[in-house]
Amino acid sequence: MLKCSSTTMRSCSAKWGAALFSENKKQMRRLLQNTNGQILLVSQIVTRHVGSSNASGDAVHRTKKELRKPHQQATNTISREDKFGAKYCMGLVEKYDYENYLSTLLLPKELRPSAFALRAFNVEVSRSVGAQVTEPQIAKMRLKFWYDSIDKCFETDANKSYVKDQPVLRELKRTVGSSKLNKLYLRRMVTARERPPNQAFETMRDLEDYADQTCASLLHLLVQLSGVQDMQVDHAASHLGKAQGITMLLRAIPHAGRQQAVSVPLEVLVRHGVSQERILRSDREDKGVEECIFEVASLANTHLKLTRQLLPQMPRLVRKIFLPAVATDGYLERLRRAHFLLTHPSCVKRDSLLPARLFWKTIFNKY
Structure with missing residues (x-):
C-alpha cells in the first residue's frame, strides 16, 4: 500500500472536492431551473442556507431592503420624468429652432437645461399662432393656455395642476423654482403674438x-x-x-x-x-x-x-x-x-x- 504525505493528501482532497462541487453545481443548475427559464445560482442558494444562526439577521436585512424599495422607486421615477422633460425640450428646440439649439449647446452645463426649457416654451408659444390664418379662435385659445400656465408655474403647489403632465411646463416650473425670473418677460412673449397675422x-x-x-x-x-x-x-x-x-x-x-x-x-x-x-x-x-x-x-x-x-x-x-x-x-x-x-x-x-x-x-x- 502506497503512503502519501499530508501535502499530497490535501492536494488530492482539494482536487476531488473541486471536481465534486463542479459536478454538483451542474446538476443543481439543471434541477433548479424554473418554468420561466430563470436559473438560481448555487452561490445564492448556499448564501440563503449558510446556517440557522444567520437566518434572523438575513431576514432583518431583507426587510430593510424591502422598506427602502418604494422610496427608491419613487426617486427613480422622478429622475426619469426630469430626464424625459429635459430631452423633450431639447428635441423641440432642435426641430423648430435649430440655430438657437446650437447656441444653447455651448452654454455651461449648469445653465443648459434651464435655457432649453425657456427656448422650448418660446417654441410652443410661436407654434400656437401657426393656426391663426385658418383657425384664429383656436390660436387664441392656445395662447390663453400658455399665458395662464405662466402663473401656474410660479405657484408653490403647481404639482397639483396640469403643469406636472406637460413636459415643457414641468421644466419651466423647475427653472422658475431654481432661478429668480421676471414673470413679465414670459408674459410679453405670449401677448406679443396675439397680433393678427x-x-x-x-x-x-x-x-x-x-x-x-x-x-x-x-x-x-x-x-x-x-x-x-x-x-x-x-x-x-x-x-x-x-x-x-x-x-x-x-x-x-x-x-x-x-x-x-x-x-x-x-x-x-x-x-x-x-x-x-x-x-x-x-x-x-x-x-x-x-x-x-x-x-x-x-x-x-x-x-x-x-x-x-x-x-x-x-x-x-x-x-x-x-x-x-x-x-x-x-x-x-x-x-x-x-x-x-x-x-x-x-x-x-x-x-x-x-x-x-x-x-x-x-x-x-x-x-
Whole structure:
C-alpha cells in the first residue's frame, strides 16, 4: 500500500472536492431551473442556507431592503420624468429652432437645461399662432393656455395642476423654482403674438417693439439665469433681441401665405412705392423691393453693431448667451451678397458653416 504525505493528501482532497462541487453545481443548475427559464445560482442558494444562526439577521436585512424599495422607486421615477422633460425640450428646440439649439449647446452645463426649457416654451408659444390664418379662435385659445400656465408655474403647489403632465411646463416650473425670473418677460412673449397675422406693421418702431417683446424678452430671461445684473448687459440684450427678431421676420417672408401681412412696415412700402404683393413675389429685377428689404435689414444690422460695440463690457458668461448674434450676422451677410433677394438659395437653406463659426467665436470669447 502506497503512503502519501499530508501535502499530497490535501492536494488530492482539494482536487476531488473541486471536481465534486463542479459536478454538483451542474446538476443543481439543471434541477433548479424554473418554468420561466430563470436559473438560481448555487452561490445564492448556499448564501440563503449558510446556517440557522444567520437566518434572523438575513431576514432583518431583507426587510430593510424591502422598506427602502418604494422610496427608491419613487426617486427613480422622478429622475426619469426630469430626464424625459429635459430631452423633450431639447428635441423641440432642435426641430423648430435649430440655430438657437446650437447656441444653447455651448452654454455651461449648469445653465443648459434651464435655457432649453425657456427656448422650448418660446417654441410652443410661436407654434400656437401657426393656426391663426385658418383657425384664429383656436390660436387664441392656445395662447390663453400658455399665458395662464405662466402663473401656474410660479405657484408653490403647481404639482397639483396640469403643469406636472406637460413636459415643457414641468421644466419651466423647475427653472422658475431654481432661478429668480421676471414673470413679465414670459408674459410679453405670449401677448406679443396675439397680433393678427393680417395686421401689418405701420412703422419701423412697431417692428422694433415686436422684436423686443419676443426675442429680447427671451434674452433677458437667459441673462437672469446667469445671475448677472448689469445695465449694460440689459442694454446689449435689448439691441441683440431687436436685431434677431427683425432678421427672423425677414426670413419668414418667403414662407408667408397670401393671407398674412408682410413684415416690411407700411411706411417703408409707401416711401418706395412698393406693394405687399411685390414683396411676396420677390422679383430679382425689382429694385423697389430691394430697397425695402435693404432698409429693414439695415435696421437689424444697426442693432447688431450696437450689441457688438458693448462686447468689452460683457462678462464671459454673457458672451456665450449672446452667441445667437453669430447666426443673425451670418444671415444678414448672405442677404447682402444676394442683393437683398429673400428667395435666394443661400438665404433660404440652412447655414452649414454655423456650427464651426459658433465654436470659433466661443474659443475667442466673442459673439
